[in-house]
Amino acid sequence: MGAGDLNMKKSWHPMLHSNQEKVWLQEQEAIKERKRWEELRKEREHERQMQELQRIHEEAGGKKRVERVEWMYATPAAKGEPSEAELEDYLLGKKRVDKLLQGNEMQQLSRTADVGKADAGDAMSQRDMATKIREDPLLAIKQQEQAVYEMLMKDPTRLRQMRAKMGLEPDRSERRHRHPQQPL
Structure with missing residues (x-):
């Protein structure tokens, strides 16, 4: 075909510079996407290896890792009071009673010092509930x-x-x- 090829005037012709540029850009996007997927795959593989090492460590007698989300929904513990986890540790024998009682004595002393102050945790929870209801x-x-x-x-x-x-x-x-x- 000569210089007067009518196909060169068609928008779909593959030899046009603009069409070749579009194809090249698409190929570059595909390469970037493949690189992103490969990076994500490597990240997941690394996480799996870390979990496997953690599991092996736990089986060997290491500290067990807690993977729960209940902490997100639990109400914040009041100041000075032992948390639910501390009470559970006491019941399981992991903590000593005298430390728990000593903490209660310190708490009572701090409460007597703060007689004039309002309980900020209670006020925050009331405001929080009012906001949740309003929204x-x-x-x-x-x-x-x-x-x-x-x-x-x-x-x-x-x-x-x-x-x-x-x-x-x-x-x-x-x-x-x-x-x-x-x-x-």
């Missing part, structure tokens, strides 16, 4: 539904329309009497 999306939706329902109940024309649609319109004979007859 709760489900509660906001329910409040909106309640407001719409109350507006509907206040509007007599809409209420009449809804009753007519549902077939709950009272008979004309019943509407004439102020005091409908009660069934015996």
